[in-house]
Amino acid sequence: xxxxxxxxxxxxxxxxxxxxxxxxxxxxxxxxxxxxxxxxxxxxxxxxxxxxxxxxxxxxxxxxxxxxxxxxxxxxxxxxxxxxxxxxxxxxxxxxxx
Numbered sequence: 001x002x003x004x005x006x007x008x009x010x011x012x013x014x015x016x017x018x019x020x021x022x023x024x025x026x027x028x029x030x031x032x033x034x035x036x037x038x039x040x041x042x043x044x045x046x047x048x049x050x051x052x053x054x055x056x057x058x059x060x061x062x063x064x065x066x067x068x069x070x071x072x073x074x075x076x077x078x079x080x081x082x083x084x085x086x087x088x089x090x091x092x093x094x095x096x097x098x
Contacts, residue, residue, distance in 0.1 A: 001064060001097055002061060002063060002064075002097065002098055003061070003064070003065060003068050003096070003097055004059060004060075004061055004094075004097070004098060005058075005059070005060045005061075005093070005094075005095050006057070006058070006059050006093065006096075007057070007058040007059075007060075007093050008051070008054040008056070008057050008091065008092040009054060009055060009056045009057075009084075009090075009091045010054045010055055010088065010090050010091070011055045011056070011087055011089060012087055012088065012089045014055060017041065017055045017056060020056055020087070021039055021040075021041070021056055023080060023084065024039050024056075024058055024080065025039055028058070028076070028077065028080065030076065031070075031071055031076055031077060032070070032074075033062055033066075033068070033070040033074070034061070034062070034067075034071060035061045035062055035063050035067070036060070036061035037058075037059070037060050037061075038058075038059050039056065039057065039058045039059075041055065041056060041057070042054060042055075042057070054092070068095070
């Protein structure tokens with residue numbers, strides 16, 4: 001059963017967006033249980049019902065709940081969260097199975 005892990009982050013300081021994206025791009029795809037990874041910034045579509053109140057979106061896909069658990073506990077993921085979470089104003093996290 002595949003799982004999607006979606007994280008939308010609003011950083012306290014917009015000057016940190018590029019650095020958090022670079023760290024995420026460098027660190028997260030190398031975690032063995034990650035099947036697919038993508039990270040980016042909001043894209044303006046002109047649609048009023050599309051969320052724009054975040055700075056960085058991250059989507060990570062896993063093949064199984066065990067792979068997701070391994071990712072959450074992996075030292076690289078733990079380090080990224082430890083480094084960046086204190087700089088977040090807020091986050092919205094959604095996990096779902098397609």
